[in-house]
Amino acid sequence: MSDLFDMSAIIALVPVLLRVTTPILLAALGVHISQRAGVLNLGIEGMMLSAALAGVIVSAATGSAWIGLLGALFTGLALAGMLAFAVHTLKADLILAGIALNMLAASGTTLILFMLTGDKGMSGSLASQVLPSVTLPVIADILVLGTLLSGHHVLTYLALILVPVVAITMMRTPFGIRMRAVGENAEAAATAGINVIRMQVVALLISGLFAGAAGAFLSMGYVSWFSQNMSAGRGFVALAADLMGYGSAWGTMLASLLLGTAEAVVISLQGEGLPSELLQAVPYIVPVIALVIHAQRRKKAA
Amino acid sequence: MVIREALAPFILTVLLLIGILALVLVPIAMTQPDPWGMIDTFLLGPFRNPRHTGNIVEMATPAMLCGLAVALMFRTGMFNLGVEGAFFLGGLATVATALLVPLPALALVPVALLVGTLIGSSVCIVPGYLRSRYEVSELVSSLMLNFAALFIGLYVVNYVLRDPSAGAMVSYKIPLEARLPRLIAGTRIHLGTLFAVVACIAGSIYLFRTTWGFESRIVGANPGFATHLGLPIRRIMLRAQIIGGAIAAFAGGIEMLGLYQRFSWQSLPGNGWTGVVVAILARDHPLLLIPAALFLSYLQVGGDLVARNHDVPSEVVGLIQALILIFVTASAITRNPRLLAWVAGRRTENEA
Amino acid sequence: MAASTTGDLPFLRFEGISKRYSNGTQALSGVSFSIAAGDIHAICGENGAGKSTLMKILFGLEQPTAGTIHLDGEAVSIASPRVAASLGIAMVHQHFSLIPSLTVAENILLGQEPRRGLFIDRAEARRRVLALSARYNLDVDPDARVGALSVAAQQKIEILKALSRDGVRALILDEPTAVLTPPETDELFQQLRDLQRAGLTILFISHKLREVRALADHVTTLRLRQVSGDSPMAQISDTEIAALVMGASRPTPVLRGGRAFGDTSIDVRGLQLAASNGADRLTGVDFSIRAGEIVGIAGVDGSGQRGLVSVLSGARRPTGGDVSWNGSPATSLETVEWRRNGMAHLPADRFHQGGARSLSVTENALAGAHRLARFAYGPFLRKRAMQQRVGEIIEEFGVRCPGPGAPLSALSGGNAQKVIAAREFATRPSFLIADQPTRGIDIAAAAFIQSRILELAASGAAILLISADLDELLALSDRIAVIYGGRIVATLDNGPDVTPERLGPFMLGLESAAW
Numbered sequence A: 001m002s003d004l005f006d007m008s009a010i011i012a013l014v015p016v017l018l019r020v021t022t023p024i025l026l027a028a029l030g031v032h033i034s035q036r037a038g039v040l041n042l043g044i045e046g047m048m049l050s051a052a053l054a055g056v057i058v059s060a061a062t063g064s065a066w067i068g069l070l071g072a073l074f075t076g077l078a079l080a081g082m083l084a085f086a087v088h089t090l091k092a093d094l095i096l097a098g099i100a101l102n103m104l105a106a107s108g109t110t111l112i113l114f115m116l117t118g119d120k121g122m123s124g125s126l127a128s129q130v131l132p133s134v135t136l137p138v139i140a141d142i143l144v145l146g147t148l149l150s151g152h153h154v155l156t157y158l159a160l161i162l163v164p165v166v167a168i169t170m171m172r173t174p175f176g177i178r179m180r181a182v183g184e185n186a187e188a189a190a191t192a193g194i195n196v197i198r199m200q201v202v203a204l205l206i207s208g209l210f211a212g213a214a215g216a217f218l219s220m221g222y223v224s225w226f227s228q229n230m231s232a233g234r235g236f237v238a239l240a241a242d243l244m245g246y247g248s249a250w251g252t253m254l255a256s257l258l259l260g261t262a263e264a265v266v267i268s269l270q271g272e273g274l275p276s277e278l279l280q281a282v283p284y285i286v287p288v289i290a291l292v293i294h295a296q297r298r299k300k301a302a
Numbered sequence B: 001m002v003i004r005e006a007l008a009p010f011i012l013t014v015l016l017l018i019g020i021l022a023l024v025l026v027p028i029a030m031t032q033p034d035p036w037g038m039i040d041t042f043l044l045g046p047f048r049n050p051r052h053t054g055n056i057v058e059m060a061t062p063a064m065l066c067g068l069a070v071a072l073m074f075r076t077g078m079f080n081l082g083v084e085g086a087f088f089l090g091g092l093a094t095v096a097t098a099l100l101v102p103l104p105a106l107a108l109v110p111v112a113l114l115v116g117t118l119i120g121s122s123v124c125i126v127p128g129y130l131r132s133r134y135e136v137s138e139l140v141s142s143l144m145l146n147f148a149a150l151f152i153g154l155y156v157v158n159y160v161l162r163d164p165s166a167g168a169m170v171s172y173k174i175p176l177e178a179r180l181p182r183l184i185a186g187t188r189i190h191l192g193t194l195f196a197v198v199a200c201i202a203g204s205i206y207l208f209r210t211t212w213g214f215e216s217r218i219v220g221a222n223p224g225f226a227t228h229l230g231l232p233i234r235r236i237m238l239r240a241q242i243i244g245g246a247i248a249a250f251a252g253g254i255e256m257l258g259l260y261q262r263f264s265w266q267s268l269p270g271n272g273w274t275g276v277v278v279a280i281l282a283r284d285h286p287l288l289l290i291p292a293a294l295f296l297s298y299l300q301v302g303g304d305l306v307a308r309n310h311d312v313p314s315e316v317v318g319l320i321q322a323l324i325l326i327f328v329t330a331s332a333i334t335r336n337p338r339l340l341a342w343v344a345g346r347r348t349e350n351e352a
Numbered sequence C: 001m002a003a004s005t006t007g008d009l010p011f012l013r014f015e016g017i018s019k020r021y022s023n024g025t026q027a028l029s030g031v032s033f034s035i036a037a038g039d040i041h042a043i044c045g046e047n048g049a050g051k052s053t054l055m056k057i058l059f060g061l062e063q064p065t066a067g068t069i070h071l072d073g074e075a076v077s078i079a080s081p082r083v084a085a086s087l088g089i090a091m092v093h094q095h096f097s098l099i100p101s102l103t104v105a106e107n108i109l110l111g112q113e114p115r116r117g118l119f120i121d122r123a124e125a126r127r128r129v130l131a132l133s134a135r136y137n138l139d140v141d142p143d144a145r146v147g148a149l150s151v152a153a154q155q156k157i158e159i160l161k162a163l164s165r166d167g168v169r170a171l172i173l174d175e176p177t178a179v180l181t182p183p184e185t186d187e188l189f190q191q192l193r194d195l196q197r198a199g200l201t202i203l204f205i206s207h208k209l210r211e212v213r214a215l216a217d218h219v220t221t222l223r224l225r226q227v228s229g230d231s232p233m234a235q236i237s238d239t240e241i242a243a244l245v246m247g248a249s250r251p252t253p254v255l256r257g258g259r260a261f262g263d264t265s266i267d268v269r270g271l272q273l274a275a276s277n278g279a280d281r282l283t284g285v286d287f288s289i290r291a292g293e294i295v296g297i298a299g300v301d302g303s304g305q306r307g308l309v310s311v312l313s314g315a316r317r318p319t320g321g322d323v324s325w326n327g328s329p330a331t332s333l334e335t336v337e338w339r340r341n342g343m344a345h346l347p348a349d350r351f352h353q354g355g356a357r358s359l360s361v362t363e364n365a366l367a368g369a370h371r372l373a374r375f376a377y378g379p380f381l382r383k384r385a386m387q388q389r390v391g392e393i394i395e396e397f398g399v400r401c402p403g404p405g406a407p408l409s410a411l412s413g414g415n416a417q418k419v420i421a422a423r424e425f426a427t428r429p430s431f432l433i434a435d436q437p438t439r440g441i442d443i444a445a446a447a448f449i450q451s452r453i454l455e456l457a458a459s460g461a462a463i464l465l466i467s468a469d470l471d472e473l474l475a476l477s478d479r480i481a482v483i484y485g486g487r488i489v490a491t492l493d494n495g496p497d498v499t500p501e502r503l504g505p506f507m508l509g510l511e512s513a514a515w
Helices: A007-036 A044-062 A065-089 A094-117 A143-149 A154-172 A174-184 A186-191 A196-220 A234-243 A249-272 A276-301 B002-030 B035-048 B050-075 B083-100 B105-120 B122-134 B138-160 B191-209 B211-221 B223-229 B233-259 B271-281 B286-310 B315-329 B337-351 C051-058 C081-086 C104-108 C122-136 C151-163 C182-197 C209-215 C238-246 C305-312 C335-340 C350-354 C361-366 C383-397 C413-426 C443-458 C470-476 C500-507
Strands: C012-020 C026-035 C040-045 C066-071 C074-076 C089-092 C170-174 C201-205 C218-223 C226-232 C264-273 C282-290 C294-298 C320-325 C343-346 C431-435 C462-466 C479-484 C487-493
Touching: A007 A044, A007 A154, A007 A174, A007 A196, A007 A234, A007 A249, A044 A065, A044 A094, A044 A196, A044 A234, A065 A094, A065 A196, A094 B271, A094 B315, A154 A174, A154 A196, A154 A249, A174 A186, A174 A196, A186 A196, A196 A234, A234 A249, A234 A276, A234 B138, A249 A276, A276 B122, A276 B138, B002 B035, B002 B315, B002 B337, B035 B050, B035 B286, B050 B083, B050 B191, B050 B211, B050 B233, B050 B271, B050 B286, B083 B105, B083 B122, B083 B138, B083 B233, B083 B271, B105 B122, B105 B233, B122 B138, B122 B233, B191 B211, B191 B233, B191 B286, B211 B223, B211 B233, B211 C361, B223 B233, B223 C335, B223 C350, B233 B271, B271 B286, B271 B315, B286 B315, C012 C051, C026 C051, C026 C066, C026 C218, C040 C051, C040 C182, C040 C209, C040 C238, C051 C170, C051 C201, C081 C089, C089 C151, C104 C122, C104 C151, C122 C151, C122 C182, C151 C170, C151 C182, C182 C201, C182 C209, C209 C238, C218 C238, C226 C238, C238 C500, C264 C305, C264 C462, C282 C294, C282 C305, C282 C320, C282 C462, C294 C443, C294 C470, C294 C500, C305 C431, C305 C462, C335 C343, C343 C413, C350 C413, C361 C383, C361 C413, C383 C413, C413 C443, C431 C443, C443 C462, C443 C470, C462 C470, C470 C500, C479 C500, C487 C500
Parallel strands: C026 C226, C040 C201, C040 C218, C089 C170, C170 C201, C282 C487, C294 C462, C294 C479, C343 C431, C431 C462
Antiparallel strands: C012 C026, C012 C066, C066 C074, C218 C226, C264 C282, C264 C320, C479 C487
């Protein structure tokens, strides 16, 4: 246990931390964007799961991990489109439609997996591809910095780059400003000539793209298979991360890192004799505690 | 005429359900070597064998109770989704009590169920308390706690209750005295079913004939009105989640004691989500939960039969359930004035 | 100040404007008057006189059912706010349409942001806002976050936002000083005069005659959906304006009989309520109600009635002052405690507070009373007793509904209000707050509710009556207190000499009598 607080152990923790945070961060950014437009995307869990399967199938069919990634992104997009259709055209309740989407994804992915492989649990028989990790040329050789900065997965780098991209888009582009206007005061935005519904649909679609990336990471990041329900509630954790994020992309990133830390610590403790099941519960309890602290802080500020 | 007008929404819902079934079953049947056989098995198979018909009833039991838990909470305006975790934890705690606590045979069932209900309901109560005290979204916290309950529960199963002589990660055998008696020979319908039906009736009485239920409905219908009357809104909301959590946990307990020989759930069983679909289909009305649950279970049994005989996985039913959930809440369809008029008009023609 | 007509053509002319809504309500009837270019033109009127509707028509939010608007002599059809903007007509809304987390510049230029590639050109945006600010002499900091600004500052930004479009010639303001403190009001007037100097024509609606006198060049009064007066300010006195707004004396039916009043029941001293919304603000309210007495609160909408009701119904805690009830302190009572002591409340907002539309008539009628021994046996509701009681209510109040089980949404406004009234009266309250009790309901239902209020008073209850309908107020009240700017500015014993004309100056802020 004392090894844990050894500097080298902490440094070794960073890659693990980034690895587990990536899907949460990607999904949380997606939730963040649609939240800014005033739409709670509860279906992010189902979108991730479906995208994970799609990535595996497409990459196996085409032999290319990158095309598989496209497949995953497209799936997230398509499901977000379905959610938007259900809510805006069919006038279904947003939360219930999100729940329905998750149910659809859970059943649908198992169904499709079975139809393709005859196996409900895992896609072992599919020769799906893996997206690469990236070694930064010169930096990798630097002693400590190398481990910290290089060798992470391409989607991890993407996620980290997307945080400032999303932040700047929200704060500095007309598109982002208008989206925030729609989320904060839809009437005022409409008076300014902004098409509220179109903005909300676009926000939802973008969050579907992010969910797609998160799903691709799950099934094509470090492993090359899809297993039943492999998203394991990470989409919901992303919801918590966004709630704690104080409405900014950077805040969402910090919250995702916090929640990822919980999971990373759990993983590193797993060899130490503590029962894995109890450890696995921790990443789901930490968000709740964090939400309470966050809520208390907001009350004090108000 | 007035009655026919009032029935129009119901008829529209039925037509919608038929439409959804067709939408899913027909394409899948097309991929089968024996399409009509598959559809026949799905739709009529459950009624051919008394044991399968019994399956409908026994599967409807947890669906009814989870639906009741959801309905009661939704009626108060609480979007607490902890039913899933409460069901799991309730079942686990019930089995754990039966296995670990030495009790005389007569007390085994009631005490196990009681403890199971108390412990399992925490998955709904904690989010409720956090909402009431700290304004934390009960939606997000209940989703988190479902998973927390799962893993804590798995720990208990795999380390404390595990039967090493059994092949898989299951608990010791539940003592015979703790199992709920069967009601109808030739089926697996157990006493729990009776509890479930009684609970739904009790739920209806609670919601529409007691002061507490009335106050819940006022808060859910218009919180501003509840404030105007001076009702203690936070207390009422918390109350609803306590009751909902207890019912869900109880459902898990009787499911275990009624149907299982060992605790064998290694993941969240999904009854909570079915409960949401049942509740929405029943429009949050406790008495309608019974036919709604029976309908969804009928689909589930049909799906299982088709899975067994026609090589189509039972997840098809999950698909249908998801579509039911979306379309039944799609007020553009269910409250569409033109559709309703068409349905009502058609009925009048048939009567004339 | 001056600058009347430039040439023969008035800038804007309303000719025979009428507005009738699809549900039959008449909002305007043949309104005709002109507005000269470069004038600051005030529109005055009581509640319901039609002022807001007229401005909405001018801004394109509504269409007239008859009549035309002429701009520079040519007839125009203002089909939407966009058209209004293209004609140079801008409006500052009463409820601000600003986005709190965005900066001043981002808010003003929302929808027409200057770009540099993919990004907003912040420097250009800043420049534009500062240019606007300089042009109209309205000081703003382009980079400040709107949410952190005061209400007065936000209003400035709303004004700048309205002026940010090209070719703005006229600015409409609806009760602009409602949310401002007196020093902020002075500042606004300064800004409006500057805008006038810059060539704008300004139209503003106000019921505060002192302000109209200080700011306007010309005034048009509306009364009962028609123009009752139109004159340059220099040629009309304040009392004349007040008379035109309130109307000549007319005999009011005396519904109340001579009554003996009991001891002081409700006593309010120096009540204060801080509120960001001026319509709620209380700056020192003093009045009292005796048992069996009906005290009517007269005032133009937005003078503090909302705040008063929210305090006396327990919804909000006052920031200063005292309330006592039958001698005991009641300043920080919660709603449930007020009700337990015998308070009942007919809310103005029937939709959000008066009842639940999806619940049945029975449930709405008996909510709140459902725990009484009469209707509950332990935890169980006595359904039969409830059905019986609802039957009595329906009969007694003449409620027309498909049945006691029908949802409240199926009832007309008048009948729904009867159900709400029945519920509130049933507790035999000793203190009733009747807030707009007959607004928007049919005459028969209104008369019925008024008679029940009188009965309640006769039985010894203290009644606070708030109504925008002066006739109702004068008919029912024993005493009338006029509220203006969050204070009671006059309290009069009701009598034949108390007429709308007499109340006008108080309601419009011209006078204030000692209590």
